[in-house]
Amino acid sequence: MAIPQSDDVRAFSYWLRTGRRLARRSPATIEVKFNPWHDPANGEFTFANSGDYHARRGGGGDFGGGGSSGSYDAPRSPRAAAKPSLVKKQQVSKAKAPDRTSIVPVGLAVRPPVETFRRVTKNGYEFELDSGEQMRRASGTLTKGTEKRNLRGQRVAGGSDRRSTDDGGHYIARRFNGPPDDFNLFPQDANFNRGTYRLLEEQWARAKRAGKKVEIEIVPGFEAGSTRPYEVDVTFWINGRRESIKFPNEKSEKRRGK
Incomplete structure (x- = not known):
């Protein structure tokens, strides 16, 4: 209390x-x-x-x-x-505003324009050509036939980038009804043309004689500014079974399988 x-x-x-x-x-x-x-x-x-x-x-x-x-x-x-x-004022530092001319918004970075290819269909095959009329992709199902030669085109294929050891080769051979147009021709090392590439074409021809379906896709690789491919990337399907091989366009190319 x-x-x-x-x-x-x-x-x-x-x-x-x-x-x-x-x-x-x-x-x-x-x-x-x-x-x-x-x-x-x-x-x-x-x-x-x-x-x-x-x-x-x-x-x-x-x-x-x-x-x-x-x-x-x-x-x-x-x-x-x-x-x-009696009261100290807080010192507020003003940050310098960023230079907006140097800012690149996320997702809006400048990218080089993507080149679009022109598509041409000839003798049942589809070719994609760049702005210089160089073949960048060929595809289709092989057929039998013998197209005429384009002797002039074979002699000048590759222009100033052509080597003295090159042939005027075909991406899709005449025996498969490959068109004689310039876009189906390229400066191909003679050893490569008459060696491993010829062996591959023989494999396709045997499959065709056996009644099998042969589908192909050919993509050449070019260095910037060059009209001579440094490699040829070939993918093919025989009755749906896929195979792929990349050939260097050089004399050192060895016989396929060795």
């Missing part, structure tokens, strides 16, 4: 805690404890050493066992503590 305190007891207790005299007040007055540490921005109480100390330096008295001595100054009001001259 709490023991009622007289006004004198309360005043003495207040003086012990704060070092200040308690003025006479009405019973409804709220007692306010004194804390010398305040936040300078809003005047709220803080823990020791975490705000501004508003008591008189050297004061505060000595809290020995019997009481206190000395005195404290009243704390500054929150308005005084928040004066602009």
Whole structure:
């Protein structure tokens, strides 16, 4: 059970805690404890050493066992503590705006234009030609036949990139009804033309004589600016069974299978 305190007891207790005299007040007055540490921005109480100390330096008295001595100054009001001259403004550094002319949006990077090929169908085969009329892909099902020769085309195939050791070879041979057009001719190393490529054509001819279906796809590889392919990539299907071989267009090409 709490023991009622007289006004004198309360005043003495207040003086012990704060070092200040308690003025006479009405019973409804709220007692306010004194804390010398305040936040300078809003005047709220803080823990020791975490705000501004508003008591008189050297004061505060000595809290020995019997009481206190000395005195404290009243704390500054929150308005005084928040004066602009007493509060350091935060330095905000403004970053330099990026040069938008050097920014490339993600997904919008400049890409080289994709070359589109012109498609030509001749003698049942489909040829894809680039802007220089070079054959880039030939495909179709082999048929039997003997096309006429294009002697002029075979002599000039490859132009200035043609080598003295080259033949005017056919991507699709005359015996399979390969067209005589220039796009079906290319500067082909003579050893390659008369060696491994001829052996491959013999394999196709045997399959045709046996009544089998032979489908082909031929893709030459070119170095930039050259009209002479450095390789010929051939894929073929005999009755649906797929095989693929890549031939270098060089004299060093060995006989197929060795």
